[in-house]
Amino acid sequence: MNDEDTRHEDTRYEAVRSRDARFDGEFFFAVRTTGIYCRPSCPAVTPKRRNVRFYATAAAAQGSGFRACRRCRPDAVPGSAAWNVRADVVGRAMRLIGDGVVDREGVGGLAARLGYSARQVQRQLTEEVGAGPVALARAQRAHTARILLQTTELPVTQIAFAAGFASVRQFNDTIRTVYASTPSQLRAAAPRTGPVARSAATPAAGVPLRLAHRGPYRSTAVFDLLAAEAVPGVEAVAGSRGRRTYRRTLRLPYGTGIVAVEERQGTAAVRHRAGGAGRTAGAPGPGGAAHPGGWLDARLHLTDLRDLTTAVQRLRRLFDLDADPHAVDERLGADARLGPLVAARPGLRSPGAADPDELAVRALVGEAEAGRLVLRYGKRLDAECETLTHLFPEAAVLAEAEPGGPLGALTAALADGVLRLDPGADREEARAVLLALPGMDEGTAAVIRTRALGDPDVAPPGVDAPDTWRPWRSYAVGHLRAAGEL
Template sequence: MPTSAPTHEPVPTRPGERAFDRRYAAVRSRDRRFDGRFVTAVRSTGIYCRPSCPARTPLPRNVMFYATAAAAQEAGYRACRRCRPEAAPGSPDWDARADAVGRAVRLIEEGVVDRDGVAGLAGRLGYSPRHLHRLLVDELGAGPLALARAHRARTAALLIESGDLRLTDVAFAAGFGSLRQFNDTIRRVFGRTPTELRGEAGRRPLPAAAGAVELRLRRREPFAWPALVAFLERRAVPGLEEVVGASYRRALRLPRGAGRCELSDDGDAVRCRLWLEDLRDLAAAVARCRRLLDLDADPLAVDDRLGEDPVLARLVDATPGRRLPGTVDGYELAVRTVVGQQVSVAGARTILGRLVAAHGAPVGDDAPGVPALRGFPAPEVVAALPDEALPMPRRRVAALRGLARAVADGTLDLDGGDERGRVRERLLALPGIGPWTVEYLAARGLGDPDAIPVTDLGLRAAARDLGLPEDGAGLAIRAARWAPWRAYAAQHLWASLEPRPVPTPEHQR
């Protein structure tokens, strides 16, 4: 029998208490907006579910709520076979939170615990392993090992049900240390063996290309895929990334090797096709693709808030579910942003394309039918480039080298391990990095949904065309209404300057 709720839960979850009542109301109405925010555990069945589970609503006295699936699993519950809570989109809370817990969750999902252990995770965050464990247990009801174990189980289930990898390869790719650990975990979490789970999937595996791993990445609706892919296409660096039809492809620089991804719309999910030099990089690749496409966002919350402004309401109505494009590599985005200072998008693409062609390593030449791409040059490579390899003003070259050196020597962490405030300070301390660059990177690179570069000329032009204040100070005052989603508002404003994307005809998809 599952244990009762841990005494360290940070919010009340028992009948008669306000947090419990709010969550139970979401369960009674089967509200999909709460999927991924918490799970519902039922004492009488020993099962935990999504809030939107279509099964009969349990009696309040049998219900316990947990912040994470890991906490429910640690308490002895197994995942519901009907609603599959482990397949829900991630919590949008991690988009808004920049504290140690939020950063820890993101790094765990990138596979840091699997690669470096709890000590490595704690070191990235600047805490002792014991203090980090206490923080996570107090906040989420589970420590780093339990969270990592739950993430491995979730990744394995996705591979078992949507791909055709051998089960031994699934265990390896999901981060398990042994087949026994893999089998035991799957049986404990899902109440089925891996073979039984695959047999009960109820759907045919995705058609896999040679050497590829196929996944369906869940998201929340609405999801403005045409707008998102148009944004990526306009900024695509030749040789590094491309858009073909309605699919986006790019090279990946991963912890254990190189890789490539191909992302496309797939109804209620994103189809993700991955080619990896090392299957153990799967968790990192999936996490980066999710971050790039902002798949864990809550579009209804964003749109509702921005829609309170009558000017933005027109833009939101035209493109509901617009996402904040992220990045697969914070360092890469920083270099691209510095190169793009005071030049056109086309000009920056040309410079970056030459940089990739000359100094990026080939990725995946041996995959039949898949265009060869090149990875983005490593920070050590960029820091050592001669002046003639960087056709830019001297001050910008100095800024680029300073940035690359800071990432190479570990002074600057642009991939989620450091506090946003500290990253901002360290960026501003580098030569040639100003507030515009920092705010742009904070939004797309650090995942700050409230960052907005109000001095941006494009934003000011869009504001003028829409009848909003166009000076930086006036725009900042108006933008205060849009908090905590100002980065999304900026995306709407920039998009208002460009032609609306035309959906790709069905026969071209």
């Protein structure tokens, strides 16, 4: 280990010593003498430096033989913000794995989407994050299984396949390896009350979740945007400001879903729990606008539980829950123009999209026209839920139904795969394809890149965005808009 690596690990150890939750999900540490791995904010006694090992991912720690800490639940932390910032093959691969591509299409499917060989993808991921795609997907399946075990009464066999395991034996072996418990023991350790209490043994009962985030979270701004953009039949926002519920329909790989996400969490002190992560949460800011770290409460109703992992990741992108607000605010807060805006709104997020193709269509045609498309071409739900009645129409359906003009060009490009907006898409390539479409302007392309592709570093035309705002120009634009300067 060279001097730079030593200093890097010393910095990480100081984060562990101070139980700094800002680094939860950015790295993990394992203790050689106990055989467990933890998040940096774990409340347990700080181990001696010589006994600590550091890992970029939970999968890497598991691959080295360490099991998850039962006290801090390291698998429930927000994802690393680095994967959303990075546009290289590793960042794209991590986003695709999070979306469940390895479970659905295997390593070969992942590699094909990235335009590399399976061997190249394996090598690059192992070098960068300490684990290959199979190990990363396995860690994700284990986390999904734990959520289902501890929040539902579904039979263990059903949970095994819903989480993406190929067999019950593989499921049992993985749970024992990762958690040092049998599935039955893991279920017995679940809390019996509160938001993560177990629900009935049917998908229709829904899966309660805590969608973890790090640092402050300006929930009011996010829910204001979602309320302003809501397309009838697909989305709805109800409740008073500060205590609203956002609900929407989801088209997923195996079926459909309906999700409800609460704007505001409770203010009482909490422990790390089954469905998500959170430090002790103090009183929220004005109007429930910001939290020092914690989660958003949600409930997912899925027609096929195999979609749980994918649905959760899409919600995380929509609500920008894997962002690192400390890094964003530190960079932008140092700017003379942005400093006062950041101080007024710490933790302001850059919302993404639950369905990138849908977002692209809506950005092009606007909310009113999107509502017309839903009523005319959207698929009606088999079981409607109050005002939620439809799925947003697929690109292929729109391309065939209305082939002319800018909408037809956009949806044809999406349907044919000429334009890719999935989590593994090449952002620069997608921008070039967008701008080549008839009727597509720079401003609309910037919105699609920011929201559908989750690019944190987009400045729309006409905005003077200096390089000192990089790589967080999307957040800078959000602050300018919130302050009424755009």
